[in-house]
Amino acid sequence: MSDQEKELGVLRQQIDSIDKQIHELLNQRASCAQQVAEVKLKYQGASDVVFYRPEREAQVLRRVMERNEGPLPDKDVARLFREVMSVCLALEKPMRVAFLGPAGTFTQQAALKHFGLSAESVPLNSVSDVFREVQSGNAHYGVVPIENSSEGIVNHTLDLFKRYDVTICGEVELPVHQHLLLKQDGDRKEVKRVVAHHQSLAQCRAWLDTHLPDAERVAVSSNGEAARMLVGSDGTIAAIAGDMAAELYELDIAERNIEDQPDNRTRFLIVGNQVVESSGVDKTSILVSSKNKPGALYQLLEPFYRNQISLTRVETRSMNSGCMFYIDFEGHSSDTDVEKVLNELAVVSEELKLLGSYPSAVL
Amino acid sequence: MSDQEKELGVLRQQIDSIDKQIHELLNQRASCAQQVAEVKLKYQGASDVVFYRPEREAQVLRRVMERNEGPLPDKDVARLFREVMSVCLALEKPMRVAFLGPAGTFTQQAALKHFGLSAESVPLNSVSDVFREVQSGNAHYGVVPIENSSEGIVNHTLDLFKRYDVTICGEVELPVHQHLLLKQDGDRKEVKRVVAHHQSLAQCRAWLDTHLPDAERVAVSSNGEAARMLVGSDGTIAAIAGDMAAELYELDIAERNIEDQPDNRTRFLIVGNQVVESSGVDKTSILVSSKNKPGALYQLLEPFYRNQISLTRVETRSMNSGCMFYIDFEGHSSDTDVEKVLNELAVVSEELKLLGSYPSAVL
Numbered sequence: 001m002s003d004q005e006k007e008l009g010v011l012r013q014q015i016d017s018i019d020k021q022i023h024e025l026l027n028q029r030a031s032c033a034q035q036v037a038e039v040k041l042k043y044q045g046a047s048d049v050v051f052y053r054p055e056r057e058a059q060v061l062r063r064v065m066e067r068n069e070g071p072l073p074d075k076d077v078a079r080l081f082r083e084v085m086s087v088c089l090a091l092e093k094p095m096r097v098a099f100l101g102p103a104g105t106f107t108q109q110a111a112l113k114h115f116g117l118s119a120e121s122v123p124l125n126s127v128s129d130v131f132r133e134v135q136s137g138n139a140h141y142g143v144v145p146i147e148n149s150s151e152g153i154v155n156h157t158l159d160l161f162k163r164y165d166v167t168i169c170g171e172v173e174l175p176v177h178q179h180l181l182l183k184q185d186g187d188r189k190e191v192k193r194v195v196a197h198h199q200s201l202a203q204c205r206a207w208l209d210t211h212l213p214d215a216e217r218v219a220v221s222s223n224g225e226a227a228r229m230l231v232g233s234d235g236t237i238a239a240i241a242g243d244m245a246a247e248l249y250e251l252d253i254a255e256r257n258i259e260d261q262p263d264n265r266t267r268f269l270i271v272g273n274q275v276v277e278s279s280g281v282d283k284t285s286i287l288v289s290s291k292n293k294p295g296a297l298y299q300l301l302e303p304f305y306r307n308q309i310s311l312t313r314v315e316t317r318s319m320n321s322g323c324m325f326y327i328d329f330e331g332h333s334s335d336t337d338v339e340k341v342l343n344e345l346a347v348v349s350e351e352l353k354l355l356g357s358y359p360s361a362v363l
Numbered sequence: 364m365s366d367q368e369k370e371l372g373v374l375r376q377q378i379d380s381i382d383k384q385i386h387e388l389l390n391q392r393a394s395c396a397q398q399v400a401e402v403k404l405k406y407q408g409a410s411d412v413v414f415y416r417p418e419r420e421a422q423v424l425r426r427v428m429e430r431n432e433g434p435l436p437d438k439d440v441a442r443l444f445r446e447v448m449s450v451c452l453a454l455e456k457p458m459r460v461a462f463l464g465p466a467g468t469f470t471q472q473a474a475l476k477h478f479g480l481s482a483e484s485v486p487l488n489s490v491s492d493v494f495r496e497v498q499s500g501n502a503h504y505g506v507v508p509i510e511n512s513s514e515g516i517v518n519h520t521l522d523l524f525k526r527y528d529v530t531i532c533g534e535v536e537l538p539v540h541q542h543l544l545l546k547q548d549g550d551r552k553e554v555k556r557v558v559a560h561h562q563s564l565a566q567c568r569a570w571l572d573t574h575l576p577d578a579e580r581v582a583v584s585s586n587g588e589a590a591r592m593l594v595g596s597d598g599t600i601a602a603i604a605g606d607m608a609a610e611l612y613e614l615d616i617a618e619r620n621i622e623d624q625p626d627n628r629t630r631f632l633i634v635g636n637q638v639v640e641s642s643g644v645d646k647t648s649i650l651v652s653s654k655n656k657p658g659a660l661y662q663l664l665e666p667f668y669r670n671q672i673s674l675t676r677v678e679t680r681s682m683n684s685g686c687m688f689y690i691d692f693e694g695h696s697s698d699t700d701v702e703k704v705l706n707e708l709a710v711v712s713e714e715l716k717l718l719g720s721y722p723s724a725v726l
């Protein structure tokens with residue numbers, strides 16, 4: 001046996017012995033999780049027991065990242081613990097998670113990222129199907145897109161929060177990439193126009209300035225629409241869109257990841273039937289409407305400024321009878337200052353719906 | 364504090380303490396993996412060092428499943444260890460894995476399942492691009508589809524093994540599902556014909572007999588083609604295909620998972636530039652050609668029967684000059700009996716190419 005083989009043999013024995021210890025601890029953890037389920041069932045009716053606690057999971061992950069000393073990177077360890085919690089939870093209670101299908105979409109990726117591989121994920125054909133399954137209790141949780149870096153907020157999802165009684169239990173973020181698409185066998189040199197949603201044109205400006213400085217930039221309603229325009233086109237148009245659109249319309253990906261900020265993210269919401277307790281670092285989402293009079297939005301936002309609560313997103317939806325606003329802000333509805341703002345809002349608004357407080361995305 | 368809260372508090376403290384131990388062990392394991400890399404680099408040139416050892420990984424996973432006493436299910440623990448090895452390997456050497464894109468396809472799922480989330484996965488536009496990237500060393504490994512339950516073997520992939528010098532380093536299996544697809548807002552009651560690849564028609568026979576007994580069944584070249592036929596159709600046709608096709612052609616999924624055997628699986632190969640040592644439970648793939656004379660296949664298969672080596676797949680490809688066979692069988696090329704068969708084959712065949720010996724899929 002060579003020196004190398006000897007040294008490797010020693011290290012591999014160490015690894016095997018570590019693996020055995022990890023293995024034992026994983027099963028110990030799983031049996032603790034089973035006991036947690038038993039205790040809950042002893043004191044509560046089976047239908048009242050909440051097995052999945054997003055706030056506790058977020059706390060565990062944050063603690064893992066805080067105490068991590070390496071050599072494993074913080075995010076990798078946290079991801080491993082997410083999977084550990086996922087398999088333990090599946091033992092307590094198999095989770096059924098509905099998502100906007102089909103399988104293989106980014107929404108499924110988001111569901112997997114949040115619930116781990118041990119949850120049963122069920123693809124549904126529309127966001128309203130997801131809301132309906134969650135409201136009826138057929139699915140424990142649902143995952144729906146809410147923000148998309150190229151199309152902005154997903155308005156359809158917003159509108160459904162008015163129609164269904166589900167609460168937001170969490171958020172998930174995924175990185176997104178934008179590509180330059182050409183029709184099949186197209187030549188980049190012939191491109192005279194680049195079409196895309198205006199946000200994507202803006203996000204890829206530096207790349208376009210360098211590589212296609214003479215091409216006209218044309219904003220269209222969505223990147224999907226931009227990709228569709230290439231079908232049957234004469235080869236002088238390029239589109240900016242993601243992998244899905246390239247596949248859908250059988251386009252060539254002439255250049256990958258042309259966005260200036262490579263950390264573009266898209267956001268998904270976890271919906272459920274449960275009020276999530278504070279995890280310490282939370283967000284709250286509300287729908288609030290007012291008569292359409294001058295200064296309405298200012299009146300609604302002023303309490304946030306006055307109480308120094310950071311807004312993370314404000315969306316305006318025009319409606320027949322006035323305006324509706326979707327507002328995300330930092331903090332939990334059980335925090336004193338948030339409670340105060342919500343009470344003030346209830347007075348000045350026509351309608352106020354608390355969609356949920358939930359842990360800010362950890363990973 | 365209620366009794367329930369007290370009992371839960373105790374269990375949660377136990378879980379937190381177990382988590383701390385697991386966390387510490389994970390980092391110890393990672394640092395052992397780093398030392399393995401250092402030892403290899405001390406004795407070998409950087410370009411000669413092989414960091415990823417599929418046979419060792421398969422052995423670790425099999426051992427985990429064998430010694431597992433629960434309560435975690437064998438497969439769940441093995442999956443956790445796959446991820447643990449993935450993050451440790453990423454520390455030794457960040458892996459670049461090319462796959463047949465785009466992102467979100469089953470091939471990417473296969474790549475993730477095999478290499479874990481810590482590998483960098485690179486979507487490419489064709490199987491030959493994947494082979495080229497691997498042969499040139501731009502990617503460490505490639506993942507390509509080889510068998511697809513609805514279309515059988517992927518002939519294109521087979522043919523590329525003749526053109527490129529890459530070896531098979533592993534296999535991955537994924538479950539697949541088939542759906543009944545209708546054009547948008549179509550009505551199942553109006554369906555007079557069901558189109559699909561003949562294998563899919565066969566795989567869904569029981570469901571079709573029960574739910575669409577009067578519909579004519581028409582075999583077409585692929586399920587993708589079947590789905591395409593629905594575009595612009597009059598609503599009397601239904602297709603059988605998977606999620607991807609439904610999305611690609613914007614069809615309604617009228618019924619999910621209609622296959623009679625719900626454990627249909629599709630198979631992918633891992634290609635690389637490395638000879639994988641025996642893991643104990645292995646498969647070997649070869650390409651072998653003979654002059655097109657009567658009894659050619661019998662002559663090629665006879666040594667396997669005589670040496671009691673199980674064949675897992677035989678595919679025939681007609682070529683200008685004769686016939687080529689793709690043969691998968693159990694065993695490793697370093698096994699005495701396999702070596703013997705390969706020597707015999709070399710004599711009776713015109714050309715024999717060992718594509719690789721690799722661990723049988725563990726999960």
